[in-house]
Amino acid sequence: MPVLHNRISNEELKARMLAESEPRITISFYKYFTIDDPKATRDALYQALTALKVFGRVYLAHEGINAQISVPQSRVESLRQTLYGFHPALDGLRLNIALDDDGKSFWVLRMKVRERIVADGIEDPNFDPSNVGEYLTADGVNAMLDDPDALFIDMRNHYEYEVGHFERALEIPADTFREQLPKAVEMMEPHREKKIVMYCTGGIRCEKASAWMRHNGFKQVYHIEGGIIEYARRAREQGLPVRFVGKNFVFDERLGERITEDVIxxxxxxxxxxxxxxxxxxxxxxxxxxxxxxxxxxxxxxxxxxxxxxxxxxxxxxxxxxxxxxxxxxxxxxxxxxxxxxxxxxxxx
Known part of the structure; x- marks a missing residue:
């Protein structure tokens, strides 16, 4: 049976990463789909990613996969093809490429099986996480920001919101995602006729949140495709005004990606x-x-x-x-x- 975890100290692993000569690319991705055997899937994917010298954090559950990783620059395309071929649900998977990246975000690969890839506290057996809101691309986001009938809801934690957020976005005053979900429903109850736009770092939280809002009877629900990371990338590529202000908090060694020069x-x-x-x-x-x-x-x-x-x-x-x-x-x-x-x-x- 092959070794499916690391037996080298963190200090040595970090030193090895820092000594690498080839640049690394930081990438995040997620996908909600049914995994019948998360442990077996974890073991198989661990071997595939290890062969590509991938570092980072990957969580698997029956509901899908969530990953924040780095990969040598020359192996990005190999990573893409490996993931596309690993499972039919991952074919065409969107990879969010980090914006403000030095490639030193991770130095070890850790893969864990969890009950949920996002802890949501939802126990309603009738909840369908696939019944999500409508995706918004960068130009659609900017149009919504100019729409007086649209409300932007930030589905991240306070420490993330504090350093950067979309113009006039509302913060949900709760400490965890599981607490935010019912609070978002409560806060939006007087605004059922409004368009509700939800967003997060890479899309994983706001996608589930949009499904929860629809489950609770809200009709005009949207979420930003690829979250803040993909929005900023596409807005820059398309020459659009970037309407996210400040820094985007990220969960790796960088602790933030600079989106605009504003310090809020x-x-x-x-x-x-x-x-x-x-x-x-x-x-x-x-x-x-x-x-x-x-x-x-x-x-x-x-x-x-x-x-x-x-x-x-x-x-x-x-x-x-x-x-x-x-x-x-x-x-x-x-x-x-x-x-x-x-x-x-x-x-x-």
């Missing part, structure tokens, strides 16, 4: 304009937050004085201190107006 967020420590996410250098915290260069120097890459001071302790002292507290949220979260219990950083007004 602020440092979570001093309030200066900034949209650079980072993780707290204290491994006992690892909070995701926005930090400007001045605060990064002052706090040594940490989110608070507490974490900065803890980082200077011996490993044993750090373990003792962490054992005495609960490990709270891993992101700076504004949607519920709460103080982060680990760092003591309050939410800004």
């Amino acid at each position: 967020a602020h440092c979570h420590q001093c309030g200066t304009p900034c949209d650079s996410h980072t993780n707290c250098k204290n491994d006992g915290c690892h909070l995701l937050f926005i930090q400007c260069p001045r605060c990064a120097e002052q706090y040594q890459g940490c989110c608070s004085e507490l974490c900065r001071d803890e980082l200077q302790l011996s490993p044993e002292e750090q373990r003792q201190r962490r054992a005495k507290r609960e490990n709270g949220m891993k992101i700076f979260n504004k949607s519920r107006g709460r103080l982060n219990t680990l760092t003591g950083i309050p939410d800004p007004d």
Whole structure:
């Protein structure tokens, strides 16, 4: 039986990736389709992608596949053909090519079987995820943004919305996608006659969200084909005005793709304009937050004085201190107006 997981340390794998001479391309893709045996599919696909030197994260479930990966530049076409031929449902699969990419987004291939490729909390047996809203391409998105009868709904988390979003898009104030779905229905209830446009990073969340809205009786539901990534790419290629403002948060080492030069967020420590996410250098915290260069120097890459001071302790002292507290949220979260219990950083007004 072949080895279907890595046995080399992350440090060595990252060093190997950084030493590569050939550029890598960061790609994301997803597809909702029925997978009868996700584990067997995972194992077969793992071997196929490993042969192409693919790195990244791939999740499989009975409902489909979701992936964020990187591949050597010379093997992009081989990857495309491998996926097209792997399963009939993947033939013609759209690959979202990263916009602001240095190719250093991943250094290992991790593939996991999950209950859902997007945790949605939906238990209604009558829900049909294939009954999605109407796709919008870049020109259609811009037209909708000029339509007073259209509402744009951002189906991403607060930390994503905070650094960039479409003009006049509404944020759903919830911490998770499973909480956003019923909240979106509730918020849009007074606007059933409106056109509802849903969007997310690469399309996977807003596609399911559009099906959920239709399941709940909304008629004029749209979602952006390929999400923000594909919209920005097509708008630039076609010479259209780019109506997404700021940075697009991405879930890899980059933590963001620059769409426009606008900086609409602020440092979570001093309030200066900034949209650079980072993780707290204290491994006992690892909070995701926005930090400007001045605060990064002052706090040594940490989110608070507490974490900065803890980082200077011996490993044993750090373990003792962490054992005495609960490990709270891993992101700076504004949607519920709460103080982060680990760092003591309050939410800004």
